[in-house]
């Protein structure tokens with residue numbers, strides 16, 4: 001990864017580049033900052049930069065043999081440590097999960113610990129860096145560098161180290177091997193052994209500037225400008241949060257389009273059209289189907305509030321405001337409770353793995369009946 005691929009963080013990049021140019025690269029760096037600020041990407045870009053055979057000004061070249069290996073995360077002198085979880089008493093080290101780790105990081109270097117745990121199928125567990133891992137670190141560092149200037153050991157979330165792993169790492173950092181750079185990446189530095197902290201040069205990674213976040217999101221997506229501005233406003237410099245907000249916006253637009261069509265079909269009791277639209281919904285993933293039902297609940301609730309003269313309580317996107325202005329007369333005290341209970345019933349059956357086509361069709365036919373009456 002090159003520095004140019006990382007959103008914002010101009011000052012951090014500058015300081016890191018300066019340390020290489022001045023030949024003052026610390027043995028151990030600790031990148032500290034909140035979630036979604038690009039810490040892992042910066043660690044990768046820095047490691048690639050200090051090993052690049054032909055650096056171009058303030059960035060790695062991206063073309064030399066070192067960069068090519070770095071960009072696939074397969075350089076023999078690049079090592080990773082990250083939290084895992086044991087399911088039994090067997091030894092568990094990061095090497096066993098390296099291909100999944102590469103896949104995750106290469107797809108998108110901005111992710112949360114929970115997203116990582118979910119990716120390796122352990123969503124409800126807490127990750128740990130075990131003492132065995134420290135032995136692995138020692139083993140890896142005992143080899144001389146294969147081809148690079150520096151060996152880089154990136155430790156993602158050192159706060160997840162158990163005490164014996166932390167003590168072993170401390171020993172290594174007390175007598176750092178030559179030409180080795182440790183980059184520790186932490187979100188909760190208060191959980192790290194103070195003696196370990198004192199061995200590292202701390203680099204604070206602040207939230208991403210709104211203007212930088214806006215620029216990246218605008219280049220990455222073709223969503224309307226007000227959606228991007230809104231996401232930036234809510235994300236507080238967190239790329240992961242901004243992306244999640246935009247993704248749900250995209251879904252909501254799709255949901256709204258489908259909802260508009262299906263309400264039109266319901267009002268004219270066009271059963272063929274209702275079947276077609278519910279079958280489309282049934283093709284979504286189960287999570288999206290449930291999201292759609294939650295979206296419907298919100299629209300119905302909003303429109304009921306507007307109908308009852310409490311529209312000031314409703315917060316919605318501009319497209320929804322326009323739709324609601326026409327739709328709210330159709331939702332009233334006579335039908336709202338039936339509609340809500342039909343949506344809740346559908347949600348209940350989806351959770352229990354019912355047939356989505358039948359569930360959505362039943363729900364829509366019942367809603368069509370009460371909307372028309």
Ligand SMILES: [Zn+2]
Pocket residue numbers: 051052053054055060061062063064065066067068
């Ligand atoms: Zn290069």
